[in-house]
Amino acid sequence: MTAAISPGIDAKEPSARSVLRTLVLADLVDSTALVERLGDQRSAELFRRHDKFARALMLDHGGREIDKTDGFLLMFERPVQAVAFALAYQRGLAALGTEEKIPLRARVGIHIGEVVIWENAPGDVQRGAKKTEVEGLVKPVAARLMQLALPGQILLSGVAYDIAHRAQGELGDSLANVRWRTHGRYRFKGVPEPVPVFEVGEEGLAPLKPPPWTSKAHRETPIWRRPIAVALEVALVAVLVGVPLFYLTRPEPAIAFANRDFVVVGDLKNLTGDQAFDDSLQAAFRVGLEQSRYINIVPDLSVRNTLKRMERDATTPVDRTVGSEIALREGARALVLPTIAEVGGRVRLTAEIVDPTTQTSVYSESVDGAGEDSVLPSMDSLLKKMRERLGESLGSIGETSAPLAEVTTKNLDALKAYSLGIQAVTEAKAADAIALFKRATEIDPDFALAYLYLTNIYYSTGRRAQAHEYVMKATSNLKRLTMREQMMAQGFAAFFETPEVLRERWSTFIKMYPDVPDAHQGLALGLWWFDNDLAGAAEHFDAVAHSRRPQRGMSWMFLGDIQVAMGKPDDAAKSYAAARQVGSPQLYLDPVNLFLASADHVGAADAIAKEDTRNFPFFEVEKSLLTAALEIGRGRFASALAATEVAATKADDAKLEPSRQRARLAHVAIRFAMGDAKANDELRDFVGQEIRRLASSGETYDLSSYTHLSLAAMLALRHGDPALAARVLAALQPKAESSGYFSLEQPFRSAACEARIAEDAAGAVACLEALLSDRAYYQTHVALLRAYVAAGQDEKALATARWLIDHRGQATAEWLGEFSGRAMNLIAADEALVEAATFEHKADRAAAADELLARFRTAWSNREGDPPLWQRSLALAPSGAERKKR
Secondary structure, eight states, X not given: OOSOOOSSTTSOOSSOEEEEEEEEEEEETTHHHHHHHHOHHHHHHHHHHHHHHHHHHHHHTTOEEEEESSSEEEEESSHHHHHHHHHHHHHHHHHHHHHHTSOOOEEEEEEEEEEEEEEOOHHHHHTTOOSEEEESTHHHXXXXXXXXXXXXXXXEEHHHHHHHHHTGGGGGGGGGGEEEEEEEEEEETTOSSOEEEEEEEXXXXXXXXXXXXXXXXXXXXXXXXXXXXXXXXXXXXXXXXXXXXXXHHSOOOSSOOOTTOEEEEOOOEEOSOOGGGTTHHHHHHHHHHHTOSSOEXXXXXXXXXXXXXXXXXXXXXXXXXXXXXXXXXXXXXXXXXXXXXXXXXXXXEEEEEEETTTTEEEEEEEEEESSGXXXXXXXXXXXXXXXXXXXXXXXXXXXXXXXHHHHSOSOHHHHHHHHHHHHHHHTTOHHHHHHHHHHHHHHSTTOHHHHHHHHHHHHHTTOHHHHHHHHHHHHTTGGGSOHHHHHHHHHHHHTTSOHHHHHHHHHHHHHHOTTOHHHHHHHHHHHHHTTOOHHHHHHHHHHHHTSOOTTHHHHHHHHHHHHHHTTOHHHHHHHHHHHHHHOOSSOSOTTHHHHHHTTOHHHHHHHHHHOOOTTOHHHHHHHHHHHHHHHHHTTOHHHHHHHHHHHHHHHHHTTOHHHHHHXXXXXXXXXXXXXXXXXXXXXXXHHHHHHHHHHTHHXXXXXXXXXXXXXXXXXXXXXXXXXXXXXXXXXXXXXXXTSSOHHHHHHHHHHHHHTTTTTOHHHHHHHHHTTOSTTOXXXXXXXXXXXXXXXXXXXXXXXXXXXXXXXXHHHHHOOHHHHTTHHHHHHHHHHHHHHHHHHHHHTTOHHHHHHHHHHHHHHTTTOSSOOHHHHHHHHSOOOTHHHHHO
């Protein structure tokens, strides 16, 4: 998918894209003969009337004209719209023929599938090019259907028929006269697979009979009706007798299935009447298929989301018809339909591999077992046969397969609870999912896969201690996980170890399973959170964003944050738009960062006001902190202070301790910016609380106190309390200095270097310069600016101040401790404007100084009171244009 997605077919596309659409080809029969019969003048008038009524019908039924010759090439969103148009078109054509006393009939072909659409440049259109281009296999198939049709006939492909017939109630009053006919499977020249051909028409207008064979299309017939084919096939059999046994015993896929292609797994049909098999075997079947590195499965949540786009309930059974449409929409190569039945006192498991284009069964495999205990071993055998049918090598199957009873659970009740837990996850019911996964582990205490899901839920909701408890239970039972899930469990466990281990594990996972988006997501989060490696994280978030991961909206959103921090606002805007388009599973406050980065206060205020947090405590806190950031950028410190107080109260009520402390840190920083004499007392109290939290971080697995304390040390140094800073640095030193976490070490070392400024400014400069890199945090540059000023290195101080001004995006969207430094960063960004103006003025560069001051004063035009920074800007001697204003 792309960042610029449009919901309608009338949208202008900036580049080619692949979409699912219905094409209609309608061709007027014997149009050349009509011209010869009627003459140029009358035939031109007739064609003008024809085109006028056809285009009116097209608009009535939601179509779009792509091309026009003797007939039309039209595009519709849905097959039923195309059918409604075609029926109305044939009626209108008959009426026009009666009025003109000339028989008028048309051939119509309708097919649905993926097409590539792009808009030609306006200049090309003016020179005669079509406005819109449409290409893809759908177009020639629709053309073949149209060419096959008899005069007055409307022919549809099997897929178009299934979807349109299901929605036939939308045809309204005309439905009473509509008839549907099936004409069998036809082979079209240039189309690799046979196409089921159907007809729709009205009594008295449509032929409603099979179309005759042509040179470009013939109907498939039984073998005994094709004597020439019999002779050829007999000869072929004789040739095949000499083929080595290997080729006879290893069947090749009948569909063009390739390594790493996707399949849709339909709902398991339980014909036994035993409810113990409901849901549980569906989950086991998916787990078994997911062991493969050859096959990719369209995620269940993606299937449910596709059903919603099809305007169907998310609980609609995924059978042959529905599953085929989902596969076409998702670009999956095959549909797999599992079944369990009781036959002759034995349990039979069956799996069909279905070609979604034709909805025909390419292969069907069955395995029998005796009794309930045989079901999972039988499914193992069935899955092995299926994977081989799809082209996977026996070696690969043997390498990646483990018995389902071992990698899930032998207990079907535990398996059912697990399956229902997954369903609750897809429905965003976290509490229900937790209860169901816990129930599964109560029934089977070694059910590692259920522990793994609990790990994910607890970590993503900020409950790190519980997440650690469950990931340890999962990793202590690695034999109860598939190879893929083992790597997932070890990757989650690495979030509680070191970044080096995290990078190694998730990178290995990617090498082994390159199409598993969760592997890229895990590595991207580690690179962003712990290494501040924005380019590396962006690469892997981009891989997830362009994958089939149902939650990829979150990756688009994180990618937008990174692009803001990297100074790429246009890319960030597209990423945020894509996040909203695909549906982020997270509440949507992050795009405010883009407005804050560009000092677009009106845009930021509007975005904050519109965003609904649905009363979710974490996002209520974040909304208040973003409001505080907005007010800081406007010089409205009293309002910013009030917003942080709201954030702290909400976090305290919800027992979100890290969020409360983030709010308190911002509160202290704002009070210092206001010149509040009591800020020092609040900072000391804050430091005391965070040092106590620091002592328990090993038990809670919450590292936020390290980040908060490093930033607090910087505040203490900048506001005359070096003793407090020294206390903080001493508390941090045992772990922060050599933790392996760049996110802990860099802020600590920056504060430690900054602490040297008072006694050795040149040494502080050297210390801080050694920390500079593409990964350096914003506050490292702020500290360096102070060091340059103290060392009397004015030009370097000016260059650093301008760097801080130009990197406001990093100030806003830098992740460090969940944006813990945002308030301090934005205060520093505004201070840099005044600092840079001071140095420009000192160097007698009046115009440059005036420009910087003008930017600052415009941003603070609605300030509250006269904060120290404002007073400092006024103290600068006016020059140039500023003198004239005064």
